Amino acid sequence: MISPQPWTGLQVSKHHYARELAALGHHVFFVNPPGGSDRVRLSPSDHPAITLVDHPRMPLARAKYRARWLFIAAARSRARALARAIGPFDLLWDFDNARQFADHRPFRAPLSILHVVDMLDPGDIMHRGADLILGVDASLIAEIALSPAPRHVVGHGLSPLFAAAARSRLASPRTRVADAPVIIGFIGNLAQPAMDRARVAALVAAHPACCFRFIGPVAGETPEIRAWADRLIAQPNVEMAGLLTGDALIAATGDVDIWLLPYDVARDRNRGVNSHKLLEYFALGGEVVSSPIAAQADAPGIFMAPRDDPDAIAGQLDAAIAAVREGRDTGARARADLALANSYRANLDRIAAYLKDSTT
Numbered sequence: 001m002i003s004p005q006p007w008t009g010l011q012v013s014k015h016h017y018a019r020e021l022a023a024l025g026h027h028v029f030f031v032n033p034p035g036g037s038d039r040v041r042l043s044p045s046d047h048p049a050i051t052l053v054d055h056p057r058m059p060l061a062r063a064k065y066r067a068r069w070l071f072i073a074a075a076r077s078r079a080r081a082l083a084r085a086i087g088p089f090d091l092l093w094d095f096d097n098a099r100q101f102a103d104h105r106p107f108r109a110p111l112s113i114l115h116v117v118d119m120l121d122p123g124d125i126m127h128r129g130a131d132l133i134l135g136v137d138a139s140l141i142a143e144i145a146l147s148p149a150p151r152h153v154v155g156h157g158l159s160p161l162f163a164a165a166a167r168s169r170l171a172s173p174r175t176r177v178a179d180a181p182v183i184i185g186f187i188g189n190l191a192q193p194a195m196d197r198a199r200v201a202a203l204v205a206a207h208p209a210c211c212f213r214f215i216g217p218v219a220g221e222t223p224e225i226r227a228w229a230d231r232l233i234a235q236p237n238v239e240m241a242g243l244l245t246g247d248a249l250i251a252a253t254g255d256v257d258i259w260l261l262p263y264d265v266a267r268d269r270n271r272g273v274n275s276h277k278l279l280e281y282f283a284l285g286g287e288v289v290s291s292p293i294a295a296q297a298d299a300p301g302i303f304m305a306p307r308d309d310p311d312a313i314a315g316q317l318d319a320a321i322a323a324v325r326e327g328r329d330t331g332a333r334a335r336a337d338l339a340l341a342n343s344y345r346a347n348l349d350r351i352a353a354y355l356k357d358s359t360t
Contacts (some may be wrong), residue, residue, distance in 0.1 A: 292304060
C-alpha cells in the first residue's frame with residue numbers, strides 16, 4: 001500500500017483500509033512517503049499484521065516536472081528496490097496522488113489499484129498500468145488516460161471509531177435539555193487551506209447565544225491564520241478542544257447539536273466534490289450544516305448552501321438552530337444509517353468485487 005501520508009500521525013483513508021485488511025487476516029506492507037530513511041527499511045507498526053516500509057528521498061525529485069522521463073526512470077528503479085525488500089506480494093494499492101510511481105509494472109504485482117482520493121495535478125493523465133482505477137468521485141478520474149482498466153467510484157469510508165459511535169447513539173439516542181444553549185461543532189485542522197475563515201468568524205459573531213466547539217489543531221498555519229485563530233479563541237462563545245483522538249474525540253462530541261463544515265469551494269483542492277467529514281458528522285448524530293459538497297448534497301435533512309450562493313450557509317445554520325430548539329426530526333437516524341452503509345469494511349467488499357470482475 002503506497003501512501004502519501006506517513007503511518008504515524010493523522011489517520012486517514014489509507015490507514016483505515018490497512019487496518020481493515022489486517023483485521024481480515026491479510027498482511028499489509030504500508031509504504032511511507034519517501035525521505036524517512038537512508039535506505040529501504042522494514043519495521044513493525046503498532047499492528048502485528050502491518051509492516052512499515054521506509055525509503056530515502058526519491059532520486060531526481062527536482063526533475064519530476066522538468067524532465068519527467070528521468071524521474072519516471074528513477075522511480076522505476078526505486079519500485080524494484082521496494083519490491084525486492086518486501087518480497088512477493090499479491091496486490092499493489094497506490095493512493096499516492098503525488099505520482100511518485102507513475103508506472104506500476106516494475107513492482108511486478110499480480111494486481112494493482114490506482115486509488116484517487118484527491119484531485120490530480122493538471123495534465124496528470126497517467127494510469128500507471130493499473131488493473132483497476134478507483135476514485136472518490138467520478139470527476140477525479142475522468143481525465144486519466146484511457147486504458148483497459150475498469151473505473152469505479154468508491155466514496156469515502158467511515159472509520160470503525162465513528163461506526164461504533166453511530167451504532168451506540170442509534171441504540172441509545174441522546175435526550176437534549178430543551179433550554180440548553182445550542183452547541184455547534186467542527187472537527188478538523190483549522191489551518192487547512194479550504195477552511196472558510198471569514199464566514200466562520202461571521203457565524204460565531206452572529207450567534208453569541210450558541211457555543212462553537214472546535215475539535216482539532218491549528219497545524220501548519222501562516223501568520224494570518226494564526227491571527228485568525230487567536231481572534232476566534234478570544235470569543236466568549238468559542239471552545240477550543242484541540243487535537244483529540246480515539247475515545248476522547250468521541251466523548252467531546254456527545255452534546256453537540258449541530259455539525260458545521262465551512263469550506264470555501266474556491267480554495268478547496270477538490271472543489272467540493274466529496275467529504276469524509278460529512279460521513280463522520282452523520283455518524284455522530286445531530287444536525288449538519290455544510291458548504292456545497294456534491295456527493296452528500298442529497299443526504300436526508302442536510303442543511304447545505306448551494307454552490308452558486310455560499311453566503312446561504314448563514315441561513316442554513318439559522319434553520320438548523322431552529323430545528324434543534326423546536327426538537328424537530330430532520331432525519332438524523334437516516335443520516336447515521338447512510339454513514340454506516342459506507343464503512344471502510346463495506347467499501348472493501350465493493351473493491352474486492354471490482355477486482356474480481358477486472359480479472360475475469
